[in-house]
Amino acid sequence: MKRRTEQLYQALLRDKLNPISIRLRRTFSDWVEAKGLPRIEAGVPRAEHTAGEIRLTVRQSRDCGSYTLEEPSGAGSLRTRVVYAEAMNGVTAWAIVTVDQLGETEVQPYAPGFVPAYLRTAHVTDGRTHLPDSAWVVSEDEVDHLTGEVLDPQRRVPIIVVSPDERGREESREHADYLATAIAGTAVVAFLADRRTQDRFNRALGNQLEVYGGGIRTYYGPLNPADPRTPFLHPVTGGPTLRSQGRAVLDRIADRVIGETARRALPEDVQRMRSAVYRVLSGRAEPSELVQAAHSPPPTVDPAREELRRKLLAVTVQPAAAEPAPAERPEPERAVNGKPARAENPPAAAPAATPDLAELVDAVADTVVTKLKGEIEAAMDLAIGTRESEILTRIRALDDRLAVVYRMLTELRGTDPPEARHAEELERLRTENELLWEEYGEADAIARKQAARIRWLERRLAEAGQQVHGVTGEDVFEPEGMREMLDHARKSLTHVVIGDTDEAAARLDLDYPEQRRTWAAKAWDALCALEDFARARSSGEFAGGFYDWCANGPAGRRTISTRMIAMRESRTVVTRAKFSEPRTFRVPESVAPGGQVMMEAHIKLRPVGYPAPRIYFYDDSGGATGRVYVGYIGDHLPNTRTN
Numbered sequence: 038m039k040r041r042t043e044q045l046y047q048a049l050l051r052d053k054l055n056p057i058s059i060r061l062r063r064t065f066s067d068w069v070e071a072k073g074l075p076r077i078e079a080g081v082p083r084a085e086h087t088a089g090e091i092r093l094t095v096r097q098s099r100d101c102g103s104y105t106l107e108e109p110s111g112a113g114s115l116r117t118r119v120v121y122a123e124a125m126n127g128v129t130a131w132a133i134v135t136v137d138q139l140g141e142t143e144v145q146p147y148a149p150g151f152v153p154a155y156l157r158t159a160h161v162t163d164g165r166t167h168l169p170d171s172a173w174v175v176s177e178d179e180v181d182h183l184t185g186e187v188l189d190p191q192r193r194v195p196i197i198v199v200s201p202d203e204r205g206r207e208e209s210r211e212h213a214d215y216l217a218t219a220i221a222g223t224a225v226v227a228f229l230a231d232r233r234t235q236d237r238f239n240r241a242l243g244n245q246l247e248v249y250g251g252g253i254r255t256y257y258g259p260l261n262p263a264d265p266r267t268p269f270l271h272p273v274t275g276g277p278t279l280r281s282q283g284r285a286v287l288d289r290i291a292d293r294v295i296g297e298t299a300r301r302a303l304p305e306d307v308q309r310m311r312s313a314v315y316r317v318l319s320g321r322a323e324p325s326e327l328v329q330a331a332h333s334p335p336p337t338v339d340p341a342r343e344e345l346r347r348k349l350l351a352v353t354v355q356p357a358a359a360e361p362a363p364a365e366r367p368e369p370e371r372a373v374n375g376k377p378a379r380a381e382n383p384p385a386a387a388p389a390a391t392p393d394l395a396e397l398v399d400a401v402a403d404t405v406v407t408k409l410k411g412e413i414e415a416a417m418d419l420a421i422g423t424r425e426s427e428i429l430t431r432i433r434a435l436d437d438r439l440a441v442v443y444r445m446l447t448e449l450r451g452t453d454p455p456e457a458r459h460a461e462e463l464e465r466l467r468t469e470n471e472l473l474w475e476e477y478g479e480a481d482a483i484a485r486k487q488a489a490r491i492r493w494l495e496r497r498l499a500e501a502g503q504q505v506h507g508v509t510g511e512d513v514f515e516p517e518g519m520r521e522m523l524d525h526a527r528k529s530l531t532h533v534v535i536g537d538t539d540e541a542a543a544r545l546d547l548d549y550p551e552q553r554r555t556w557a558a559k560a561w562d563a564l565c566a567l568e569d570f571a572r573a574r575s576s577g578e579f580a581g582g583f584y585d586w587c588a589n590g591p592a593g594r595r596t597i598s599t600r601m602i603a604m605r606e607s608r609t610v611v612t613r614a615k616f617s618e619p620r621t622f623r624v625p626e627s628v629a630p631g632g633q634v635m636m637e638a639h640i641k642l643r644p645v646g647y648p649a650p651r652i653y654f655y656d657d658s659g660g661a662t663g664r665v666y667v668g669y670i671g672d673h674l675p676n677t678r679t680n
Contacts, residue, residue, distance in 0.1 A: 043137070043138055044135060044136070044137050044138075044299050044300075045115075045136045045137065045138050045144070045146035045295070045296075045299060046134070046135060046136035046146050046147075046148065046149070046223070046295055046298075046299055047133070047134070047135045047136075047223070047298060047299045047301070047303075048133070048134045048135075048148070048152065048163070048168075048221075048222030048223050048298070049131060049132075049133055049163050049193075049303060049304070049307060050131060050132045050133075050134065050155070050156075050161045050162075050163065050168065050222060051129045051130070051131045051161065051162045051163065051164075052129070052130050052131065052132065052159050052160075052161050052162075053124070053129055053130070053159070053160065054158070054159035054160070054629065054630070054634075055123060055124050055130060055630065056123055056124075056130070056630065057121060057123060057124075057130045057132060057159075058079075058097070058102060058121065058123065059079075059630070060155060060158040060159065061104075061119065061121055061132060061155060062077050062079060064151045064154040064155040064158065065077065065104055065119060065151050065155075067151065067154065068149065068150045068151035068154075069093055069106060071150075072088060072091055072108070073088035073089070073091065074086050074087075074088045074091065074093050077095055077097075077104065081095070081097070082096070082097060082098060083095065083096055090108070090109045091106070091107070091108045091109075092106070092107045092108075093105070093106050096318040097318075098317060098318065098324065099123075099324070100122065100123050100125065100317070100324045100327055101120075101121060101122045101123065101314040101317055101318065101324075101327060102120075102121055102314075102318070103118065103119060103120045103121070103314065103315075103318060104118070104119045105117070105118045105119075106118075107139075110138075110144050111140075111141055111144070112140055112141040113138060113139050113140025113141045114139045114140060115136060115137070115138060115139070115144065116136070116137045116139055117134070117135070117136050117149050118133075118134070118135050118136075118137070119132055119133070119134050120132065120133045120311055120314055120315075121133070121314075122310050122311075122314055122327060125327060125328055125331060126328050126331060126332075128306070128310075128331040131307055131310075132155075133303070133307065133311060134148075134149060134152060134222060135299075136149060145288055145291075145292065146291075146292060146295045146296070146299075147218075147219045147220075147291065147295070148218070148219060148220060148221040148222050148223065148295075152221045152222045153170040153171065153217075153218060153221045154170070156168055156169065156170035156221060156222065157170040157659070158660075160611065160635070160637070163193055163194045164191060164192065164193045164194070165189065165191060165192070165608055165612070166186060166189070166192055166193065166194050166196075166225060167225070167605065167608070167611070168194070168221075168222055168225065169217070169225065169226075169605075170217075170221065171214065171217050171218075171581075171582065172199070172210070172213035172214050172216070172217040172226045172227070172228045173225060173226065173227045173228065173604075173605070174210075174228050174230055174584050174588070174599075174604075175227050175228065175229055175230060175234055175238075176230050176234060176599065176600060176602075176603070177230070177231070177233050177234045177237060177600075178603075178644065179603065179605075180234060180237045180238050180241060181241070182605070182607050182608075183196075183198075183227055183238065184238065184241040184242065185607070185608070186225070186608070187242065187256050187260060188242075188260060188262070189258070189259070190259045191259070192258035192259055192260075193258055193301070194223060194224050194225060194258065194298065195223075195224040195225070195255050195256060195257050195258065195294050195297065195298070196224065196225045196226075196227060196255075196256045196258075197216055197220070197224055197225070197226045197227070197253060197254070197255050197256075197290065197294065198227050198229065198238070198248050198253070198254050198255075198256065199212055199213040199216070199226065199227070199228045199229065199248075199253050200229050200235050200248045200249050200250060200251060200252050200253070200254075200276075201228075201229055201230070201231055201232060201234075201235060201251065202250060202251025202276050202279075202280075203232070203250070203251075204251070204276075204280070205251070205280075207589075208251075208280075209228070209251050210228055210589075212251075212253065212279065212287060213226050213227075213228035215284070215287055216253075216287055216290065216291060219287070219288075219291040219295075220291050220294050220295055223294060223295055223298040223299075224255075224294050224298065229248075230599070235248070235249055242262070243262060245267065245268045246260075246262070246267065246268060246271060248273055249276075250275070250276040251276030251279060251280070252273055252274060252275045252276045252279070253273070253274045253279065253290060254271060254272070254273040254274075255271060255272055255273075255290065255293070255294060256271045257270060257271055257297065272293075274286055274290060306330075306331060306332075309330040309331070310327060310330045310331055312330070313326045313327050313329075313330040314327065514561060515554075515558065516554070516557040516558060516561055517553070517554060517557070518543075518546040518553040518554065518557050519542035519543055519545055519546050519553065519556070519557050519560065519670065520539070520542070520543050520546060521557070522542075522557040522558075522560055522561050523535060523538075523539060523542060523670070525561070526561065526564050530564060530565075530568045531568070531572075532567075532568050532571035532572045532575065532658065532663065532664050532665065533564055533567050533568045533571060533664065533665050533666075533667060534664050534665070534666050534667065535564075535667045535670075536622055536623055536666065536667060536668045536669070537623070538667070538668065538669050538670045538671060541669060541670060541671025541672070542560075542670040542671055544671060544672065545648075545650055545670075545671060545672060548648070548672075549648060556642050556643075556650055559597075559642045560642060560650075560652060560670060562595070562597055563597050563601070563640045563642075563652055564652075564667070565595045566583075566586070566587060566594075566595045566596050566597045567583065567654065567665045567667070568595070568665075569586075569594050569595045569596075570583050570586040570594075570658065570665070571656075571658035571663065571664055571665045573586070573594075574586075574658040574659050574663075575658045575659070575663030575664070582604065582656065583602065583604070583638070583656060583665075584599060584602050584604055587599050587602060597640065600641075600644060601640050601641045601642070601644060602638075602640055602641075603638070603639055603640075603641065604637065604638045605637050605638070606620070606637045606639075606676075607676075609676075610676055611635070611637065615675070616674075616675060616676055617635050619674045619675055620635050620636055620637070620653060620668075620669075620674060621633050621634065621635045621636070622634070622636055622653065622655075622666075622668025622669060623668070624655060624657070624666045624668075625662060627661045627662060628655070628657045628660065628661065628662055628666065634655050636653040636654060636655045636666075636668045636669070638653070638654055638655065638656065639651045639652060639653045639654070640652040640654070647673075648672050648673065649672070649673040650670070650671060650672055650673070651669070651670075651671070651672075651673055651674065652667060652669070652670050653667070653668050653669040653670075653674075654666060654667045654668065655668065
């Protein structure tokens with residue numbers, strides 16, 4: 038039993054989709070309405086509501102606001118508070134969610150119930166880390182993205198990685214979902230989709246930080262692989278413990294993570310703005326003070342940094358004063374009795390020359406190279422020590438591959454002349470490639486028909502509870518290309534809205550004619566899967582996301598392989614305009630204010646290689662419209678590898 042007042046939960050939610058007050062008010066109202074309280078009204082600056090012993094206090098203005106909910110718990114009470122500020126003058130909007138314990142209470146600290154719903158409304162972050170509303174299912178080709186997040190030196194939030202258990206993969210996935218709901222807003226929960234993904238992730242981090250066999254490891258930030266304490270700073274819970282103790286272990290992991298993040302200091306800019314929010318809402322300050330608080334105060338001199346600068350300058354060789362020209366040198370005094378004469382009035386010592394900026398830079402650089410070289414090399418050795426063998430192994434493997442490529446090039450160059458010899462071979466390979474694509478298209482069409490028949494039989498068996506004989510199943514649409522597929526989709530799909538992507542899709546038909554039927558068929562299957570998913574989710578029959586639908590949805594559903602699905606882009610793509618703008622597409626204003634939204638989720642019509650067509654979509658099936666919006670169907674959009 039807790040016997041003192043303390044903060045149990047704290048989440049910092051940065052949100053670039055303005056305004057945030059609309060979505061905060063809607064999701065928070067849904068939560069408190071289930072407790073018997075009325076919904077929060079927009080434009081009402083002050084309001085108080087009660088339902089039994091539960092009390093809600095609302096303070097809001099155009100630029101900021103706060104909601105405070107107090108409800109009894111044991112011999113004390115819990116206070117859930119949301120403080121937010123809209124975006125202004127280049128400062129991203131944010132919301133702070135806290136849960137405080139007042140008095141004596143017995144409660145397991147969890148995320149307030151509205152937080153996952155709010156996280157679903159936009160790309161919400163803490164620092165540079167995206168905070169998902171559910172467990173992030175990591176496929177093999179997303180391991181590099183996850184590893185980059187774990188090793189990010191600026192990461193504030195913990196990342197909990199759940200490995201698959203060969204004895205019960207579904208149970209491991211349930212563990213990830215439970216943790217994601219419990220700690221929403223304070224950490225990221227990543228579920229490694231399969232054994233191959235797990236092995237690749239472990240190779241990337243090294244054997245001291247691995248997780249496997251249904252185990253769960255929490256990677257607190259920041260993570261320093263060179264620190265010998267690192268394995269102990271990022272605790273792991275083994276699969277056998279989870280299998281034997283179940284939910285109790287998950288609660289301990291959630292309690293540890295939430296407790297750690299609740300004690301974490303907020304960034305200075307947010308602390309200053311939060312104080313200004315309270316003053317504005319109480320009438321003691323004007324909204325303009327929010328703008329002033331958003332900007333950092335004048336920098337102060339750090340004594341430690343100043344001392345370091347002074348010592349560095351002290352060991353730096355100062356440039357000598359310029360020697361006077363020969364004509365300007367004074368005539369030396371003649372010796373008297375073998376001893377040098379002493380001038381009656383010796384010239385005053387010339388002041389030390391003050392080096393200009395360029396000379397000082399050169400001097401400091403020379404000092405670093407000559408006097409600090411040993412320290413720098415020692416630091417580099419320390420940084421690389423724990424992974425040196427792995428790096429050497431990769432270098433040797435790369436060297437072997439380059440040697441093979443070199444031998445192949447040597448053989449090709451040995452032909453004299455090469456043009457005549459290889460022209461016939463190239464034509465033969467081109468013809469074989471076209472035949473293989475035709476055979477693949479035919480095999481794919483047969484497989485699609487069989488899959489459609491299996492789905493039809495599954496639905497009938499589920500409905501009738503008996504075998505069905507002599508049926509052919511549903512008709513399968515066989516598009517000749519993207520143009521025909523788009524026309525048919527717009528006419529027949531009611532829960533999938535396709536945007537202005539005809540030109541990009543048609544270009545696939547023109548640029549890759551031998552593959553147009555295959556890609557059009559795959560695109561049609563993907564849109565049908567989105568249609569069934571959106572219809573089920575908007576009606577309340579299914580509560581998960583599109584990845585969950587394809588991985589664990591009901592029998593008889595139309596799905597695609599989960600290896601084709603990526604629900605997120607890398608942080609570089611999201612944060613850099615040259616990559617994010619090509620992925621921003623039009624949607625109704627009821628979906629996103631301003632009528633545009635960046636679409637991260639995409640379907641890979643060809644997972645690897647080049648070309649690599651993609652379908653980008655935005656899921657609002659659980660929102661106001663109940664539909665999925667497809668913004669783009671076409672060749673791969675620019676990213677860090679293509680640019």
